[in-house]
Amino acid sequence: MSIELKNVSKKFGGVSAVHEVSFSVNDGELVALLGPSGCGKTTVLRMISGLELPTGGDLFVRGVRVNDIPVQQRNIGFVFQSYALFKNMTVFKNIAFGLKIKKWKQADIAARVAELLTLLGLEGFENRYPHQLSGGQRQRVAIARALAPKPSVLLLDEPFGAVDAKIRQELREWLVHLHHDLKVTTLFVTHDQEEAMEVSNRIVIFSRGHLEQVGTPREVYEQPVNEFVARFIGVMNVLELEVRGGIARAHELEFPNHGLPDGQRLRIGFRPYAVQISTNLKTFRYQAVLRHTYFLGVLLRLELELPSGLTVRARMTKEEFAHLGLSDGQSVSMQIRQYRVLAHEGEVLRPEVATTYDIPVNLGEGI
DSSP states (O other), X not given: OOEEEEEEEEEETTEEEEEEEEEEEOTTOEEEEEOSTTSSHHHHHHHHHXXXXXXXXXXXXXXXXXXXXXXXXXXXXXXXXXXXXXXXXXXXXXXXXXXXXXXXXXXXXXHHHHHHHHHTTOTTOTTOOGGGSOHHHHHHHHHHHHHTTOOSXXXXXXXXXXXXXXXXXXXXXXXXXXXXXXXXXXXXXXXXXXXXXXXXXXXXXXXXXXXXXXXXXXXXHHSOSSHHHHHHSSOOEEEEEEEETTEEEETTEEEEOTTOOTTOEEEEEEOGGGEEEESSTTTSSEEEEEEEEEEOSSEEEEEEEXXXXXXXXXXXXXXXXXXXXXXXXXXXXXXXXXEEEEOOTTOOOOTTTSSEEEOOSSXXXXX
């Protein structure tokens, strides 16, 4: 195991930035720390690197407790969002900087820098200065500099936040290929859900200093442990239901009561892809009007308005949309085929409740 945190906390004065966080990163994994701004993810990264000291708990790197080990002795590569390149140094000297500090031989430095220039696609740029490079090239130089001393762990803080969307997409793909070739244990911070889903093996999700969930991209998307994760990862319809007459209801939508008595409330969530639509008003149970269509390329997102005024978001491919002949303002029938019961942020449901429920098409009145 490359990295392990056990009940790690960090306070700044009276403010708790990270609260008793525990998770581990296996050798060779590429793991994303994901969450909104101010949730504690960068603080966790800085504690692992040694730039911040925990106020509680234990940090281990390759089985060694590093709480009291200086940053220079942790053998960790760190890449900042702002690149932090030396403006007065060439690409070669930037990459070689850490090796000179460690007193590598000049021949070994030259060989290592040449190796990294080739690996990161920077051949021919070794004599240029940072201001002569594009944002993507500067980021690759920063990563090369972090990789030069052959660290056991690579930490990236919002690595692609300072470049435009096109370059960011290219850098994501490049990072995946680089990680595949090097197998360096990598932990990177991002607030971009799509980036975390696309790049990482696993995702660690934070909210207000608390760890909410750890899982593969598919697990956190399809099996969110609570409402925060469900809303933060992708698009999720969330409804608050009240049990009346043995049925859980939200406006005209009805669901099983999950054993709760009348008067109790529960929250459910369902992804847009779980909403089925037909132009035949008798195909599915509920009636709705297609109020707006958002074109997202291959997929389209639809906003459906039920007679009560409740809005439900659906999703389908452009081929399905064209086949159905849908248009804004059209009346349709709809059905929710799958949903999950959601815990509130910071809560965890019983395993028998925290599962995905399938609903048969055309439910009768007695659920």
